Amino acid sequence: MQWSANTTSGISTEKTNSPDTDLMDTTQIYDPTDTICAIATAQGTGAIAVCRLSGPAALTLADEVWRGKPLSTVSSHTVHLGYIVDPDTDDTLDQAVATTFRAPNSFTGDDTVEFAIHGSRWIQRRLIALLCRHGARPALPGEYTRRAFASGRMDLAEAEAVADLIAASSEASHRLAMTQMRGDYSRRLNELRDQLLELSALLELELDFSEEDVEFASRERLRALADTLHHDLDALARSFDAGQAIKDGIPVAITGPTNAGKSSLLNALLGDDRAIVSDIHGTTRDIVEDTLEIGPYLLRLKDTAGLRHTTDTIENLGIERSLKAAANAAIVLYVVDAAQTTLPDCDHPEKTIFIVNKADITDPAATTTRLRDAHPGATIVALSAKTGLGLDTLRAEIRSRADALTDSGATADYTVTNARHAAELAAAATAAAAVSRGLATALPPDLIAQDLRQTIHHLGAVTGRITTPEILQTIFERFCIGK
Ligand SMILES: Nc1nc2c(ncn2[C@@H]2O[C@H](COP(=O)(O)OP(=O)(O)OP(=O)(O)O)[C@@H](O)[C@H]2O)c(=O)[nH]1
Ligand SMILES: [Mg+2]
Structure with missing residues (x-):
């Protein structure tokens, strides 16, 4: 999209179709094609504050207020000393250090500039205002992490772990958040989901050949798998009490x-x-x-x-x-x-x-x-x-x-700390139990397949393979601004 210096509100109303528009909330509040900015460090006065600018126009927009080596020409992951200047008045706001990250190798997956500025609150406010005058808009809570999720840099469980990591107040909670953010937990869930998909594929195959009355999937094997899944999912869901504590x-x-x-x-x-x-x-x-x-x-x-x-x-x-x-x-x-x-x-x-x-x-x-x-x-x-x-x-x-x-x-291999995950996992466990019961009582494969799909659905909801804009909205609005 085009960026113009005269977007006075700083909030762009132009839209382009991006690959994830059908997945994401496309109201004017969240637009993944906007370039966003926010102070990423804690509110208040500090020695240094960090301002993040991220989005398709981040580099060119940064250059409008940057006096130093043009940031749109430098390599990714490089650090530069320069000045932040209001081009309209030629006033120098601060001497700063800019770090560049080029798409897709940044936290959000978009071009990103991080300005390390002096930590005065006045400088922080002025820089945000300056960037917004030049076409950026203030980031929504959690918008950087939401973009990281949307661009496939992390799944939903990993993104939620970022919030937990920031909030971690003890070694044990920090350890759980790190495990989740590193993706170990998601990998475990995806393994379970793959097993379910395999089970589902075999049953669907039987449905395709239902006239011929063949059994592709050994009922014994299916039941053993469904029982294991039920047990694992149930243990994960029940680990939530400990996780919450x-x-x-x-x-x-x-x-x-x-x-x-x-x-x-x-x-x-x-x-x-x-x-x-x-x-x-x-x-x-x-x-x-x-x-x-x-x-x-x-x-x-x-x-x-x-x-x-x-x-x-x-x-x-x-x-x-x-x-x-x-x-x-x-x-x-x-x-x-x-x-x-x-x-x-x-x-x-x-x-x-x-x-x-x-x-x-x-x-x-x-x-x-x-x-x-x-x-x-x-x-x-x-x-x-x-x-x-x-x-x-x-x-x-x-x-x-x-x-x-x-x-x-820890009867489960991971401890669930998130209420949303616990609810989805409990629902998945209930559906897996229904699969197991269906196999035990020789229900027709189409009914079993339906319970299987339910299990897969709830499991997918944890890592965000299945999600809705409303869910994403409620998850990310709990984050702080700048993350
Ligand atoms: N010698 C001695 N006195 C104690 C000890 N612990 C508490 N006390 C005294 O016992 C009295 C009651 O102590 P608190 O801590 O107020 O007791 P509490 O159980 O909170 O009492 P309530 O709030 O009334 O239920 C105070 O005079 C304390 O100084 C102890 O280990 N040794
Ligand atoms: Mg007392």
Whole structure:
């Protein structure tokens, strides 16, 4: 398309047909033939900011504001020092470094220039305005990655992993996002899909020869394959709980009777005076939340109101929240005072680490024994939130619970972290189960083929082989601008 300097809004309305126009949203909001620009570095003032300009006209457009070696003449993947100048006024905006990437060897697949400029917010704003005056338009959220997907540089699961990678806040979530972005996960899904396609082809062949009553596909083999697929897909879908915990942080609730030292424990684990501590029963009313890293994991710690019978309305509302937090947590830290003689019930013993606190002033042995009798096989840690005694043992226990939690997700070879993928994989697993049942009950091949197509469809939706503009829109609008 032609670029003119007089597109005052910076938003081009001209369109040309591009190969992916039927796949992509072709409303004026998203146009893959536009040249787009955005600041790719974090908002605010920094030493350096990076402005990306990408699209069919990126190089010529860059040259309009560039004083230095013409960027449209230099080789791909080269770096150049020059000046950014407003050609209308001849004012120099900044000295900058420009890096060029020629199509198709760039992130988006289009010609791209990345300007490293000085990080003043004013310079950043002026550069974007200048580029827009010369025919670029501001990039939409996630538009660079959407273009990378549209040009076949990455599939949808890999593109979504880019967003996860940017948001990764722990070693474990970073590792999952890297695996997904490198394409290992997509390759695994494509392998499964290829097996399904093979199965489908054999069945379709039978349909073509249905008059002659031949069986091309051994029913035994088909069923074994369908069972394996169902098992693999189901395991992948179920890994999502663990995946979500890793991605968003593992929810950990600190509960137990009042005055046991729950808030003191939160503070001790955080190494910070986060929650109010006092010897008055019922000090904590609302949930106090903070994050903590243990090993590769991010934990979302919730200190809650102590459990006791009370007529205080506000305190009862707090207790309701405590019970809810414990129900939703992946790990519960149930704190009791070592001197406590009556032990209240614990609702979720299976996911609980029992903590006998205040071991610095009371021998924890008797309470530990009583807890062990009430919950045989339970994990019990005696500690002192006040002196820090036993805290390392608790950290190690939390770590091994987190390992177990993520291992349970690892019944599949990958851990799914994306809700959309989990839903598609669960639907694929259900359809694969129907295939398996159909084979077991000798359903006619055309009915089995229909379930097979469903399985293939849902699997294809994860990597974007099958998609709609609406889906792409919702996926990419969650990205930040400049990515
Ligand atoms: N000696 C000793 N005192 C502790 C320890 N942990 C907490 N305490 C004291 O026990 C009292 C209650 O502590 P909190 O942390 O407020 O207890 P809580 O469980 O959060 O209480 P509520 O919010 O009322 O449910 C405070 O006076 C703390 O200083 C400990 O390990 N040793
Ligand atoms: Mg408290």
